[in-house]
Amino acid sequence: MKLSVVDTERCVGCQSCMFACSRRQGEAGIARTCIGVRSAGGMERGFVVIVCRACNDPPCAKVCPTGTLKPRRGGGVRFDITKCTGCGHCRDACPIGCVFWDDEINKPMICIHCGYCAQFCPYGVLKLER
Amino acid sequence: MLQDDTLANVLYIDLSKKHFWIEKRQDLFDKFIGGVGVATQLLHEECPKGADPLGPENPIIFAVGPLTGLFPLASKTVAMFKSPHTGNLGESHCGGRSAIAIRMAGYGAIVIKGASNTPLYLAIHNNRIYFRDASSLWGIGSCITVGRIIRENEPAAGLRTIMRIGTAGEKLVSYACVTTETYRHFGRLGLGAVFGSKKLKAIVISGKRSLPISDTKLYQKVYDEIYQAATGSPVMKKYHGLGTAENILPLNEFGGLPTRNLEKAKFEGALDISGETFAEQYLGRRLACSHCPVGCIHIAALREPYGDELYFYKTSMFSYDFEPIYALGSMLGVSEPKGFLKLMEQIEVLGLDVMSTGVVLAWATEAQQKGIISKKETMGIKLSWGDHTAYMDTVSLIIKQPNEFFEALSCGVEHAASLYGGQDYALAFGGNEMPGYHTGPGAHIGVLIGARHSHLDNAGYSIDQKAKIKENLGSAEELAESLLAEERWRQILASLVICFFARGIYQPDVVLKALHLTGFDVTPEALLGIGEEIHKEKYRFKTREGFSLDKLRLPKRILETPSPLGKLDEKFIHRAIEYVKKSLSK
Known part of the structure; x- marks a missing residue:
């Protein structure tokens, strides 16, 4: 299963998905969120929804020097935090900006494609699909 | 409140000295929750009696609440100041990204004091505060252009609010607004002019953090209930539909x-x-x-x-x-x-x-x-x-x-x-121009007695509409009592900074459940008591600054033009005001 952004034009910018992602991880607020919503240069132009698109050949994994990020079956990566040195190569390698960063522990935050955020998208922007 | 909640942090900024500091004000938040409750106290503390609304002594206070960032629709920022428009209590609420940004930056309230000699804008990114030169932004014809420039200059897209004034605020028009995110406003009572008088062109605020919660499982359950109500209820669908x-x-x-x-x-x-x-x-x-x-x-x-x-x-x-x-x-x-x-x-x-x-x-x-x-x-x-x-x-x-x-x-x-x-x-009530309701006496009395002379104080128009359906308005005293009860309850909602559109969802039982998760445990009676106290505190400020219910001007026009409940009776209105006076002096 992987998360898919169906249509950003349907996004109203409520950011409920961002809060959902943090909540899924047992936290309140947005520090832990692996999805980002911002305006496309003024809200009248609509929104940009930034989330891991589960690449088949993920650049973040290709540049990881410690084997922390490993390609996952069906796309995207698995994240083994015990191996991570916080070098940040993965963040630089993702052209979409989907590797979010936890400043407190200096480690990446990686979408696991659980689809919890999609359950809190009232307007059908996000969908979990095969 | 929970011990490690950053809500208790109040950021003080002095524009005269270009200086800032943070104080823990748990005392205020424990007693008055947040939002309008806390902002009213900060206004009492910071605004000297008889202050010139356009002088450096007039503070600007922003406050959010304990549920902001935790639950949906706790999404308003309350601004309080002395109004240059009425010369009395200034209070205005705004949504956009403002409330979340303030909470995520790690503050429950922000107090802006003094005045700058030259135009500046403030950039507040978490615990970093910058005084940025805005000389080049002053005088730009469009408020929207100003937003665009700051958007390009500052980090944290999607996690920030950009509050700014237009030329109306610079030119001190007493009903200038402050705009956030292009489309939302601290609209009423002239906050824009107060910004202008301080040479404060804009404020950008951003942050990203986790918030403490007492019980994660219960939190998710209560969240889901509120979220379902917010997305499923016909009332909320109406706001999304035609608006x-x-x-x-x-x-x-x-x-x-x-x-x-x-x-x-x-x-x-x-x-x-x-x-x-x-x-x-x-x-x-x-x-x-x-x-x-x-x-x-x-x-x-x-x-x-x-x-x-x-x-x-x-x-x-x-x-x-x-x-x-x-x-x-x-x-x-x-x-x-x-x-x-x-x-x-x-x-x-x-x-x-x-x-x-x-x-x-x-x-x-x-x-x-x-x-x-x-x-x-x-x-x-x-x-x-x-x-x-x-x-x-x-x-x-x-x-x-x-x-x-x-x-x-x-x-x-x-x-x-x-x-x-x-x-x-001249259709102003308590010095503030009328809202779009000539539904009956409730609408006008509500605005007259409302602490900020706004239809949002107590929704008198709604009482009129219900009275028309029942074909019974009741006595002036009954009407006044319903208005007061509504306004007192709205002090709680505005202290939690819950959008009034969600007042049907955030009934007292839901409010108490949500508050429990943030470490506030109060009885329903005590909660209503806090609402009543905040309302009185607002009136204490108004009275201090010379407001009197006896001095209210009633524009004759509202008595001449028939409302759906017939022509309004001046004596009825005065009886209601008299009742409010007695009730507030108790």
Whole structure:
């Protein structure tokens, strides 16, 4: 299963998905969120929804020097935090900006494609699909 | 509150000394929750008696609440200040990304004191505070351009609010607003002028953090309940559907839509400026405030040719709501949707409170028609109902203030009428221009006695509408008591900074459940007691600054034009005010 952004034009910018992602991880607020919503240069132009698109050949994994990020079956990566040195190569390698960063522990935050955020998208922007 | 909650942090910024500090004010948040409760106390602390609203001694206070960032729709920021418009309590609420940004930056409240000598804007990114030179931004004609420049200059897209003023605020128009995220406003009572007086062009605030919660499992359960209610309820669907503009037609049918300076309460052009017409012909996009799944913000797209060249068009996008449509539409006899949108665009670009502006223009039109002012005062402009271009010319001059008449208009209708006459049809209550309801006595008494003279204080119009259905208004005392009860409860909602659109969802039991998770455990009775106390504290400030219920002016026009509940009875209104007076002195 992987998360898919169906249509950003349907996004109203409520950011409920961002809060959902943090909540899924047992936290309140947005520090832990692996999805980002911002305006496309003024809200009248609509929104940009930034989330891991589960690449088949993920650049973040290709540049990881410690084997922390490993390609996952069906796309995207698995994240083994015990191996991570916080070098940040993965963040630089993702052209979409989907590797979010936890400043407190200096480690990446990686979408696991659980689809919890999609359950809190009232307007059908996000969908979990095969 | 929970011990590690950053809500207790109050950020103090002194614009005179370019200095800032943070104080833990758990005392205030424990007692008054947050939002309006805490902001009222900070106003008492920071605003000296008799302060000049446009002097450095007038503080600007922003506050959010414990549920902000935790639960949906706790998404408003409360601003408090001494109003340059009424010379008394200033309170205005705004959504957008403002509340989430303040909470995520790690603050429960922000107090801005002093004044800068030169224009600046503040950048607050978590615990880093920057005083940025805004000399190059001062005088830029469009509030929207200012937003664009700051957007390019500052980090944290999607996680920030950008509050700014337009030229109305710079020129100290007493009803200038502060705009956030282009489409939301601290609209009423002149916060924009207070910004202007401090040479404060804008404030950008951003942050990203986790918030403490007492019980994660219960949190998810309560969250889900509130979220389901917010997305599933028909009331909330209405706000997303046509939005507040949906009320134009029913209110007009009801006979309560102020028309042409309330010469009538029914507008023959209502259909053309209805929520239905705007949705079908102009709606370009709907937006939401941060952490609100409802998405009630309606943006119209207006495509216009430039005229100097074939196929040369521009498309402007501006928000509309019930109140702007009333103020610039029915109140001014403007039934041409494009005319309304152009006027709306101008007011948005300049940063004026649209409601006050509409009422000021309506008074000026009638005053000119009745001959108390001539074309000399208006510098050649002939005001007539429905003529949006004349209104646009007038608005430009309210900003420029080239003569005494336009200076007077820039101070609101109460002031203008005190100089030129026409008080009988100068539709301000407690110094603040009226909202779009002539539904009966409840609407007007509500605004008269409301602590900020706003329809949002106690929703008197709603009491009128229910009374019409029941065909029984009850006594003046009963009406006053219902208004007071509603206003007291709204102090709780405004301390939690819950959007009033969600008042049906955040009933006392839900509020208590949500509060429990943030470490506030109070009984239902104690909660109501806090609401009552906050209300009294606001009145304590008002009284200190010279407000008296005895001195309220009643514009005769509201007694002349029949409401859906018949002609209003002056004695009935006075009885209700008398009741409020007694109740507040207890």
